Amino acid sequence: MTQTAHRALLPAGLTDVLPPDAAFEARVREGLVQRFSRYGYDRVKPPLIEFEDNLISGSGAATASQTFRLMDPVSQRMLGVRPDMTLQIARIATTRLADEPRPLRLSYAGEVLRVRGSSLRPERQFAQVGAEIIGSPSPEADAEVILMAYEALAGLGLAELTVDLGLPTLVPAICAALGIDLDEIGDRIRPALNQKDATAIAALGGGVAEALGALLDAVGPAASALKALNGLALPDDGAVGLQHLQDVVSLISRGAPGLKMTVDPVEIRGYEYHTGVTFTLFALGSRGELGRGGRYLAGNGEHGGEPATGMTLFLDAVIRALPAGETEQRLFLPAGSDSKTATRLREEGWIAIQALDEALPAEEAARAHGCSHILVNDEIRKITPAEKDT
Secondary structure, three states, X not given: OOHHHHHHOOOOOOOOOOOOHHHHHHHHHHHXXXXXXXXXXXXXXXXXXEEHHXXXXXXXXXXXXXXXXXXXXXXXXXXXXXXXXHHHHHHHHHOOOOOOOOOEEEEEEEEEEOOOOOOOOOOOEEEXXXXXXXXXXXXXXXXXXXXXXXXXXXXXXXXXXXXXXXXXXXXXXXXXXXXXXXXXXXXXXXXXXXXXXXXXXXOOOHHXXXXXXXXXXXXXXXXXXXXXXXXXXXXXXXXXXXXXXXXXXXXXXXXOOOOEEEEEOOOOOOOOOEEXXXXXXXXXXXXXXXXXXXXXXXXXXXXXXXXXXXXXXXXXXXXXXOOOOOOOOEEEEOOOOOHHHHHHHHHOOOEEEEOOOOOOOHHHHHHHOOOOEEEEOOEEEEOOHHHOOO
16 A cells, blocks of 8 residues: 555545535535524534533433543543534533523534444534524424424425424333333333334233334324324323324424425434434435434423424535536636736636646646636636537
């Protein structure tokens, strides 16, 4: 292996983003945040690294296994690199912005780093763009973030979007009502539910097999799933959660009649700290999820934190799902071109590349720089396909 090749190697799950992809990613990221701002979401920017106990305390315990740790040479305390931004936003909301009127709407964009990837998401570093509402327990808040995410993705050109809604509190509520300690048999129940393994659920036997089997049978399109769930004898807290889910579905149906909705009442992967309705966004033909979110408690206050709901879009997945964008028009300015002309053209929106010397003929240099146009005698001329290298 050559020295140059060795220096290009990166750890598994990490990659360089090169031109023109890096610029495209930046435009998509900023476009999403700007769209959120039109809904009244104010942008915040938390640090990449925090004290470890801030990141993994309370609800953050669910992400502890994915958190890189290092020692701070200044404070001599352990630091953590954020594996997710949602809980950082919750910390800001309940500390620095604790006195701001509720509900508080915040948005964010930034990189996260995780200890390991997964089969569907091998990337360990990727960008998140998201938004949170803190201080509202209403189904309208859940519907707002889901509709905003849907409209943002549709606005980018993504078609045939679907949202999969869940209620991860339902299984624990049923187990508690049956007197079953989920912590003791969770290693058997959770994999079976995640894999939709009806045989494994039936093998549990007794009331838990019957109840969880009925939940498994309810997985499907929102209308039929809700009808099936309403036919079950649920404990009181489960019934309250189901009513909240129904309200959210109704609000989404009115706000986006064309959005396909499914309900999966047994999906719990990745929702370890969520306390109510959750959701995952997909696009037909794209690999993996585009984003996810749901209801949780922000902070660790006297009463367990503030009601909150939010969503995170995974920028790499969003970009993979996007249709091919138009190539930006780049204009080549031969050596000696007037600087005032160059300034004017850039203000008009051109990417104007100024030649530094005449080492190559102007058109050859223009093609080498990927330019679509060239300035000839103060006139902009398109470089036709016939003039390009074959």
